[in-house]
Amino acid sequence: xxxxxxxxxxxxxxxxxxxxxxxxxxxxxxxxxxxxxxxxxxxxxxxxxxxxxxxxxxxxxxxxxxxxxxxxxxxxxxxxxxxxxxxxxxxxxxxxxxxxxxxxxxxxxxxxxxxxxxxxxxxxxxxxxxxxxxxxxxxxxxxxxxxxxxxxxxxxxxxxxxxxxxxxxxxxxxxxxxxxxxxxxxxxxxxxxxxxxxxxxxxxxxxxxxxxxxxxxxxxxxxxxxxxxxxxxxxxxxxxxxxxxxxxxxxxx
Amino acid sequence: xxxxxxxxxxxxxxxxxxxxxxxxxxxxxxxxxxxxxxxxxxxxxxxxxxxxxxxxxxxxxxxxxxxxxxxxxxxxxxxxxxxxxxxxxxxxxxxxxxxxxxxxxxxxxxxxxxxxxxxxxxxxxxxxxxxxxxxxxxxxxxxxxxxxxxxxxxxxxxxxxxxxxxxxxxxxxxxxxxxxxxxxxxxxxxxxxxxxxxxxxxxxxxxxxxxxxxxxxxxxxxxxxxxxxxxxxxxxxxxxxxxxxxxxxxxxxxxxxxxxxxxxxxxxxxxxxxxxxxxxxxxxxxxxxxxxxxxxxxxxxxxxxxxxxxxxxxxxxxxxxxxxxx
Ligand SMILES: Nc1ncnc2c1ncn2[C@@H]1O[C@H](COP(=O)(O)OP(=O)(O)OP(=O)(O)O)[C@@H](O)[C@H]1O
Ligand SMILES: [Mg+2]
Numbered sequence: 001x002x003x004x005x006x007x008x009x010x011x012x013x014x015x016x017x018x019x020x021x022x023x024x025x026x027x028x029x030x031x032x033x034x035x036x037x038x039x040x041x042x043x044x045x046x047x048x049x050x051x052x053x054x055x056x057x058x059x060x061x062x063x064x065x066x067x068x069x070x071x072x073x074x075x076x077x078x079x080x081x082x083x084x085x086x087x088x089x090x091x092x093x094x095x096x097x098x099x100x101x102x103x104x105x106x107x108x109x110x111x112x113x114x115x116x117x118x119x120x121x122x123x124x125x126x127x128x129x130x131x132x133x134x135x136x137x138x139x140x141x142x143x144x145x146x147x148x149x150x151x152x153x154x155x156x157x158x159x160x161x162x163x164x165x166x167x168x169x170x171x172x173x174x175x176x177x178x179x180x181x182x183x184x185x186x187x188x189x190x191x192x193x194x195x196x197x198x199x200x201x202x203x204x205x206x207x208x209x210x211x212x213x214x215x216x217x218x219x220x221x222x223x224x225x226x227x228x229x230x231x232x233x234x235x236x237x238x239x240x241x242x243x244x245x246x247x248x249x250x251x252x253x
Numbered sequence: 254x255x256x257x258x259x260x261x262x263x264x265x266x267x268x269x270x271x272x273x274x275x276x277x278x279x280x281x282x283x284x285x286x287x288x289x290x291x292x293x294x295x296x297x298x299x300x301x302x303x304x305x306x307x308x309x310x311x312x313x314x315x316x317x318x319x320x321x322x323x324x325x326x327x328x329x330x331x332x333x334x335x336x337x338x339x340x341x342x343x344x345x346x347x348x349x350x351x352x353x354x355x356x357x358x359x360x361x362x363x364x365x366x367x368x369x370x371x372x373x374x375x376x377x378x379x380x381x382x383x384x385x386x387x388x389x390x391x392x393x394x395x396x397x398x399x400x401x402x403x404x405x406x407x408x409x410x411x412x413x414x415x416x417x418x419x420x421x422x423x424x425x426x427x428x429x430x431x432x433x434x435x436x437x438x439x440x441x442x443x444x445x446x447x448x449x450x451x452x453x454x455x456x457x458x459x460x461x462x463x464x465x466x467x468x469x470x471x472x473x474x475x476x477x478x479x480x481x482x483x484x485x486x487x488x489x490x491x492x493x494x495x496x497x498x499x500x501x502x503x504x505x506x507x508x509x510x511x512x513x514x515x516x517x518x519x520x521x522x523x524x525x526x527x528x529x530x531x532x533x534x535x536x537x538x539x540x541x542x543x544x545x546x547x548x549x550x551x552x553x554x555x556x557x558x559x560x561x562x563x564x565x566x567x568x569x570x571x572x573x574x575x576x577x578x579x
Contacts, residue, residue: 048453074455086453088446099443103455105436109464112435113428119435126436166455 018225031216079168100165152179293418295519301472307509309465310445315376323477349474357466394488508554
């Protein structure tokens with residue numbers, strides 16, 4: 001479904017992602033781990049079009065997507081969340097999710113001005129779908145609050161709800177558990193599984209090893225931009241190179 | 254829902270009755286009628302600026318350019334080519350729309366201070382054009398611009414022009430609300446709040462930035478056309494950067510990103526300007542200090558202040574009464 005082939009990006013002299021190649025199959029939960037500064041977020045930025053490749057290629061559903069504008073990549077079926085939360089913070093929780101419906105709805109300016117029956121039907125459908133998603137993410141009681149008033153964990157879940165609203169085929173989650181307490185993490189694990197059971201493929205960056213080992217099918221490990229392992233969770237845990245890369249950080253941190 | 258709807262209708266009815274009473278009382282107050290007509294034009298223009306700055310987060314310090322494009326298009330078409338007023342006004346909107354898109358093409362790639370500079374230059378360019386070009390009669394301006402004919406009558410009396418303007422304000426405000434509470438309006442606000450996230454979720458940021466500019470230009474262009482037909486005479490002096498700054502002042506003063514902000518701002522700043530005339534050359538100083546105070550202490554303008562007061566008065570009535578857009 002998603003294939004990276006020798007994907008590389010340099011920032012000045014620093015090669016943040018260095019000839020990384022892997023393939024994510026449909027229906028997988030694919031983990032990306034590695035110490036701080038390993039290039040995980042940069043990898044996400046490459047897939048979602050925020051940064052452009054220096055060399056290599058990224059293919060999604062057999063189409064080259066590197067070089068496309070982010071909104072085009074979103075249209076092609078990839079949605080993401082952000083490590084340093086990127087919500088529409090002054091808008092309500094519900095509005096945040098509604099904006100996520102953008103590519104799944106059509107009504108333009110004229111339809112809005114004349115409030116055509118089709119536009120009103122679409123708005124009603126957006127409302128229903130978004131409330132359903134908020135319920136799914138356990139945020140329905142917060143629908144009318146400004147997004148910035150949510151707790152850290154809630155904001156992370158809202159980011160997932162917004163991404164889900166675009167009905168992606170591939171969902172990129174960048175440290176969804178960061179800042180969550182242990183009950184929230186347990187709930188999140190369940191949510192990630194449920195999302196996969198809906199047929200959505202997931203690429204997951206996460207520092208919480210318990211969570212990663214529990215949900216992922218395959219894991220790739222980055223260190224200084226290079227891929228040092230690509231294996232099942234059990235095997236990755238016992239890989240000596242991985243363990244030494246994490247020395248100081250600690251793989252079960 | 255039913256309850257709030259009834260309340261809204263009741264509120265609207267009360268406002269209408271008050272408005273009608275006020276209008277009857279104002280019948281012979283020529284000076285006030287003139288001012289109120291201007292207030293209505295500013296309300297439309299500033300609402301347009303609000304769509305751009307308040308909702309899509311793009312600053313413009315050159316909106317006088319669109320005010321001019323609307324005024325001059327309608328004035329030139331009617332006086333030089335004999336085009337009927339009712340065709341000239343839509344043409345004025347179209348020309349402003351086109352100018353909006355032309356400005357937006359480079360503008361949509363810029364942010365903050367670069368955008369501010371670009372829009373200032375656009376304002377200057379248009380001002381230089383109309384004050385030098387021979388087809389706009391340079392500094393002499395354009396005279397004898399026909400009034401707006403309506404049902405076979407001309408809106409010669411300021412009184413009837415005002416009634417017409419109030420209807421136009423209502424129309425443009427309804428359109429604004431329709432846009433804001435739609436997929437397009439949400440895209441604007443997404444771009445204002447977080448352009449990276451907006452792009453990431455599939456919004457074509459550049460396209461919607463251009464759209465916001467174009468809509469905004471139509472609002473201000475229409476207001477410009479109204480100005481031309483109301484006064485019957487236009488000259489470059491009306492379209493200086495001071496005009497652009499005034500639009501922005503009204504918006505910030507009233508409160509941006511809200512329904513009532515542009516209305517409050519347009520009304521108060523207009524009357525403030527007039528009242529302070531008595532201070533002669535100290536006017537600008539007092540005016541400046543007053544505006545500065547509001548901007549410093551009321552970041553959401555007067556409409557934000559009203560929201561705060563409302564909230565503390567009706568604390569236990571919940572959030573239903575709170576301004577949805579503030
Ligand atoms: N836009 C940029 N310009 C320059 N350098 C960058 C940029 N983005 C990331 N980097 C650098 O690339 C490297 C990888 O950063 P990245 O954010 O991808 O790491 P990460 O694996 O996500 O780390 P963390 O676990 O802390 O989130 C870092 O050295 C970072 O400083
Ligand atoms: Mg990161």
